[in-house]
Amino acid sequence: MVLLPKTQQEFADPKYWKQFFEKCETPFEWYGDYVQLAGVFDKYLKPADSILQIGCGNSILAEQLYDNGYRNVRSIDIDSKVIVKQQQRNGQKRPELVFECRSATEVGFLYNFFNAE
Ligand SMILES: C[S@@+](CC[C@H](N)C(=O)[O-])C[C@H]1O[C@@H](n2cnc3c(N)ncnc32)[C@H](O)[C@@H]1O
Known part of the structure; x- marks a missing residue:
């Protein structure tokens, strides 16, 4: 696929992600969705857990988690446009889901607030 990064440096470059989300309008699962990962999630997570999804x-993983009973899911990403899209897609139907434009490298963000990251 022409959208995929050519180098490891590109994969780590915010400019690459900005261009990727401009081209890739529909959800793209890099690591697998809930259907594929449910066995792991259901083994290690409890519905009441406070979950942080980084990047x-x-x-659609956050909404799938939500629809399967995990209501306390906060998702962050460095790309502001993709965060706005997530908010628009989920705001009405899944009001408890939180999407924030933030970097995982922000000092003080990953404090002891989450049960699962
Ligand atoms: C390989 S994609 C994974 C996307 C999604 N989790 C999935 O499984 O399909 C990596 C994501 O991490 C985001 N990202 C890169 N650096 C980040 C950082 N420092 N903090 C938060 N998100 C970051 C990118 O914008 C991109 O959306």
Whole structure:
């Protein structure tokens, strides 16, 4: 696929992600969706857990977690446009889901607030 990064440096470059989300309008799952990962999630997570999804992109994982009973899911990404898209897609139907434009490298963000990251 022509959208995929050519180098490891590109994969780590915010400019690459900005261009990727401009081209890739529909959800793209890099690591697998809930259907594929449910066995792991259901084994290690409890519905009441406070879950942080780092680098959510345009994945539908947060909404799938929500629809399967995990209501306390906060998702962050460095790309502001993809966060707005996630908010628009989920705001009405899944009001408790939180999507924030933030970097995982922000000092003080990953404090002891989450049960699962
Ligand atoms: C490989 S994609 C994974 C997207 C999604 N989680 C999935 O499984 O399909 C990596 C994502 O991490 C985001 N990202 C890169 N660096 C980040 C950082 N420092 N903090 C938060 N998100 C970051 C990118 O914008 C991109 O959406």
